[in-house]
Amino acid sequence: MTDHRGNGTWIDLDRDRNLVVPPDPIIGFIEGDGIGPDIWAATRLVLESAVRRAYGGSKRIRWHELAAGEKALAAVGEPLPQITFDEIRKCVVAIKGPLTTPVGKGFRSLNVTLRQVLNLYACVRPVRYFPGLPSPVKHPEKVNMIVFRENTEDVYAGIEWASGSKEARRLEAILKEEFKVSLPPDSGIGIKPISRAGTQRLVRRAIRYAIENGLPSVTLVHKGNxxxxxxxxxxxxGYELAATEFADLAVTETDLEQKHGGHVPEGKVVIKDRMADSMFQQVLLRPEEYSVIATPNLDGDYLSDALAAQVGGLGMAPGANIGDECAVFEATHGSAPKYAGLDKVNPGSLILSGVMMLEHIGWREAGKLIEDALTRTIQAGVVTYDLARQMDGAREVRCSEFARAVVERM
Ligand code: NAD
Known part of the structure; x- marks a missing residue:
């Protein structure tokens, strides 16, 4: 289906769910609340400049604004109207600034709602170091990983009951009567579902990413003992999927030792696994041995934030929530309301999420231009307040000035 609106063309999905991207794709954007408008304006400037530099006039993004957050609440009385979900599906690709979770009963986190309703099962977080950024470790440049965190299952599925509630008491009774398991009577109870289908679609995406990007390994991180x-x-x-669907392209760490004398056969991705607790040591002590990581929801939440801190903090950490139908790229931090409208904060996280988005639609040249220019800007010591206060000799600039500094260095 190609639906021309005279103002851009919809991105399509082929039968294998690969993106079919026209030269003038309509991409949805949510400006976001709080600092959202500042960082979105900065990001949009950088993305548009990079696309123009990379492709002249032959490619161009047509932005389509989506209603969400405080703007939508004021306009239509709800922070995430149904039309927004429909339009994200129609756009296939969208990018968003942070949304403030409305205070008061009955509002769930808007971000969690978006992920659940759109079935965005993979939370993808690349973590790499930009030279010059303040870091708490000696060799942050050795970190270059991309975390695929399962986004819909695990103890985060929201299946839980408060201590003393009717439901918790009933579950306690069932566990006692039918399974001979006794819980302390005042227990709150949460359920941890992890399914084969949910695991395998996540691991499939992680292995495909490693193959498509020529990366050396995929590590399954878990607490399975x-x-x-x-x-x-x-x-x-995870191992089962690698063996059945990627037999020609993947080799397990065990087979590597037992059958290949420790040498990776040409063109193969190594599949290995690590315990989550040991992985936190590994990423500090031997980060160069890890590349793509696939992990359940809770482990992934902790690990991606810890890794972000290792390379300079959440202000520069990009992210995406990806499903089979659509993908939403987003800043990983919140809406920082106290800085709203001050043109002060760091737009790096959203700009780098934009780079991920460009890569996702196959416009890698434009993404590379931004990454290189961002690297040069930081190396020149031109940064926003959050980084300037931690760097010697830095020049503090506003959010919009940072964006212009990146564009100048493309
Ligand atoms: P926050 O990330 O918004 O802000 C915490 C602090 O981090 C800020 O006060 C600021 O000092 C710093 N900070 C955040 N982003 C920055 C940036 N780009 N540059 C420089 N400094 C930055 O977290 P919070 O205060 O806990 O949450 C505020 C609101 O954001 C809440 O309503 C929360 O629900 C929402 N939230 C949204 C998302 C999302 O949209 N993905 C994520 C987290 C929180």
Missing amino acids: IMKYTEGAFRNW
Whole structure:
């Protein structure tokens, strides 16, 4: 289906769910709340400049604004109207600034709602170091990883009951009567579902990413020695998928030692696994041994924030939530309301999410231009307040000035 609106063309999906991207794709954007408008304006300037530099006039993004957050609440009385979900599906690709979770009963986190309703099952977070950024470790440049965190299952699925609630008491009784398991009577109870299908679609995406980008390994991170039937199963189903769907392209770490004398056969991705607790040590002590990581929801949440801190903090950490139908690229920090409208904060996280978006639609040349220009800007010590206060000899600039400094260095 190609639907021309005279103002851009919709991105399509082919039968294998690969993107079919026209030269004038309509891409949805949510400006966001709080600092959202500042960082979105900066990001838009950088993205448009990079596309123009990379392709002349032959490619151009047609932006389509989507209603969400405080703007939508004021206009239509709800922060995430149904039309926004429909339009994200129609656009296939969207980018968003942070949304403030409305205070008061009955509002769930808008970000969680977006992920659940659109079935954006993979939370993807690349973590790499930009020279010059303040870092708490000696060799942050050794970190170059991309975390694929499962986004819909695990203890984060929201299946839980408060201590003393009717539901918790009933579950306690069932566990006691039918399974001979006794819980302390005042327990709050949460359920941790991890499914084969949910695991394998995530691991499939991680392995494909490694293959398409020529990366050396995929590490399954889990706590399967303790949680055998959830996290242990995640590990087993991950290996199972690698063996069945990627037999020609992947080799396990065990086979590498036993059958290949420790040498990676040409063109193969190594599949390995690590316990989550040990992984936190590994990323500090031997970060160069890890590349793509696939992990359940809770482990992934902790690990991606820890990794972001290792290379200079959340202000520069990009992210995406990806499903089979659509993908939403987003800043990983919140809406920082106290800085709203001050043109002060760091737009780096959203700009780098834009780079991920360009790569996702196959416009890698434009993405590379931005990454290189951003690197040069930081190396020149031109940064926003959050980084300037941690760097010697830095020149503090406003959010919009940072964007212009990046464009000048393209
Ligand atoms: P926050 O990330 O908005 O801000 C915490 C602090 O981090 C800020 O006060 C600021 O000092 C710093 N900070 C954040 N982004 C920055 C940037 N780009 N540059 C420089 N400094 C930056 O977290 P919060 O205060 O806990 O949450 C505020 C609101 O954002 C809440 O309503 C929350 O629900 C929402 N939130 C949204 C998202 C999202 O949209 N993905 C994520 C987290 C929180």
